[in-house]
Amino acid sequence: MSADDRDREERIEQLKVQAASLADGLMVVHESEAMPSELRERFWQTVVAAETAGTTDLITELKAIGVDLPEPDALDDDADEKTREAWRKEYPDLHVPPREPLPYDRDRHLPGWP
DSSP: OOHHHHHHHHHHHHHHHHHHHHTTTOOOOOOOTTSOHHHHHHHHHHHHHHHHSOOOOHHHHHHHTTOOOOOGGGOOTTOOHHHHHHHHHHOTTSOOOOOOOSSOOOGGGSTTOO
16 A cells, blocks of 8 residues: 555545544444545545535525515415415416315316326
8 A cells, every 4th residue: 555545544534533523423334345545535525524514494595696585474375366466467477376265176277187
């Protein structure tokens, strides 16, 4: 084993220790002996990067790119006719189906409905 190979194996072991620490020691791992050490090192670098990356959610990401989202309490599955009319004006190319009384009778309009 060359000095470069030993250095790489040492880096891989350090990455594994770091990954185990990030997982509170709870890891199940299998490595193929046929996997080249360059690929193993890249794999463990990716694991550590994923485990140390910040967290986010869809709402945060959509707002970050400028999507204007309504407040959750403004959403209504049973929109009244006034709201439907506002949708028709705001989105003229969007087909807004008529309001159906409960229980909803919408499934029969789905493609492939018998």
